[in-house]
Amino acid sequence: MPRSLLSIAALALLWACSPASSQQSGRVEIIFLDVGQGEAILIRSPEGKTALVDAGPGSVAHVLARRYGVDSIDFAVATHPHADHIGGMVAILLSFPVRYYMDNGAPHTTSTYSHLMAMVQRSDITYLRATDRAVELGSVNIEVLPPPEDADGFNNRSIGLLVEYGEFRALLTGDSEVEELNHFLAAGVPQVTLLKAAHHGSRDAITPAWLAATKPQVVVISVGRGNSYGHPHEWALRLYDASAEAIYRTDVHGDITIRGGRDGSYEIETRFVPSNTEAVLAPGPSAVDPIEVRVSPTAPDEHAVVRNNTGRAVEIGGWGLCNAASFCFIFPDGASVAAGDSVTVYTGSGRGDGRSFYWDSHTPRWGDEGDAAILRDRTWDIMANYSY
Numbered sequence: 001m002p003r004s005l006l007s008i009a010a011l012a013l014l015w016a017c018s019p020a021s022s023q024q025s026g027r028v029e030i031i032f033l034d035v036g037q038g039e040a041i042l043i044r045s046p047e048g049k050t051a052l053v054d055a056g057p058g059s060v061a062h063v064l065a066r067r068y069g070v071d072s073i074d075f076a077v078a079t080h081p082h083a084d085h086i087g088g089m090v091a092i093l094l095s096f097p098v099r100y101y102m103d104n105g106a107p108h109t110t111s112t113y114s115h116l117m118a119m120v121q122r123s124d125i126t127y128l129r130a131t132d133r134a135v136e137l138g139s140v141n142i143e144v145l146p147p148p149e150d151a152d153g154f155n156n157r158s159i160g161l162l163v164e165y166g167e168f169r170a171l172l173t174g175d176s177e178v179e180e181l182n183h184f185l186a187a188g189v190p191q192v193t194l195l196k197a198a199h200h201g202s203r204d205a206i207t208p209a210w211l212a213a214t215k216p217q218v219v220v221i222s223v224g225r226g227n228s229y230g231h232p233h234e235w236a237l238r239l240y241d242a243s244a245e246a247i248y249r250t251d252v253h254g255d256i257t258i259r260g261g262r263d264g265s266y267e268i269e270t271r272f273v274p275s276n277t278e279a280v281l282a283p284g285p286s287a288v289d290p291i292e293v294r295v296s297p298t299a300p301d302e303h304a305v306v307r308n309n310t311g312r313a314v315e316i317g318g319w320g321l322c323n324a325a326s327f328c329f330i331f332p333d334g335a336s337v338a339a340g341d342s343v344t345v346y347t348g349s350g351r352g353d354g355r356s357f358y359w360d361s362h363t364p365r366w367g368d369e370g371d372a373a374i375l376r377d378r379t380w381d382i383m384a385n386y387s388y
């Protein structure tokens with residue numbers, strides 16, 4: 001089959017793009033979001049074109065919009081259909097215009113997968129299968145490394161992506177295990193600047209031959225704090241450590257941003273934000289917390305209260321008040337809480353007056369048996385949390 005080249009630069013010229021730091025720096029930006037045990041990677045070209053590789057298990061759409069100012073996705077990729085990679089993809093398709101969607105063409109039996117595919121088919125998104133092709137994301141070239149058709153298990157059919165910007169190269173291979181890494185090796189992989197550890201740093205997803213071929217300077221592991229798989233495995237960490245100059249982990253460093261230059265240089269920035277899980281497990285705030293949240297889950301008057309214990313008014317327009325399932329009420333622009341005062345968010349309908357807000361939901365938003373309320377600011381950092 002002839003190789004095809006897809007140019008998003010040419011096809012998406014009419015798309016408005018938001019200002020991105022990669023545009024100012026003339027670098028490609030690769031951001032590994034801290035999504036707990038799962039994966040979501042945002043790639044931004046110097047021209048502001050965006051690709052999203054996997055969408056984690058949770059509310060990735062909110063984080064992209066609020067923390068990184070994303071308003072459209074040119075190229076979305078689901079490396080393979082496991083929930084820790086596609087759990088947040090439906091919300092992505094609902095939240096942003098998405099131009100192209102690629103998967104490995106291997107169907108899964110879960111409702112998450114069938115719901116997602118139904119959405120792709122109903123929408124005007126162009127579906128692409130992971131064949132031997134290249135995608136031009138502005139001036140960034142993304143080589144698609146197609147998975148073997150007959151591999152064992154979904155992990156070994158993860159789509160591989162080689163991101164190239166001049167001398168800077170990054171290799172992303174989803175949850176590939178040794179079988180698929182050997183398949184990629186046989187097809188040929190170059191030396192890279194950045195290697196994403198396959199399969200969350202599992203010992204079944206690394207070999208000395210893989211590291212000898214890729215010779216990464218930096219390794220990034222996307223992994224959840226205290227996950228039940230024991231990822232990343234000690235043996236894998238030792239191999240990465242012996243090969244690379246630096247290892248970054250989302251469970252330790254939070255969001256990890258790497259900006260690569262045409263000359264192969266790179267810079268790294270990390271941003272630690274407590275994950276939803278941690279917020280849920282954390283004890284409720286004490287009375288001295290500057291901003292407090294309380295929930296009263298009793299029908300028919302279900303509501304949550306946000307209290308400002310500081311001595312000045314706090315602007316909360318654009319902030320989100322979210323439950324443990326990541327359903328969020330977004331405060332309207334201009335909303336604020338006066339010093340020492342509080343505002344109330346009612347679950348049902350009504351007329352807001354600046355101190356009372358209404359979610360307009362017909363169903364409860366707060367669990368009767370226990371839940372978590374997480375208050376996030378405009379950039380989606382956690383400002384307060386409350387669990388009961």
Ligand SMILES: [Zn+2]
Pocket residue numbers: 038039082084085175199200
């Ligand atoms: Zn995974």
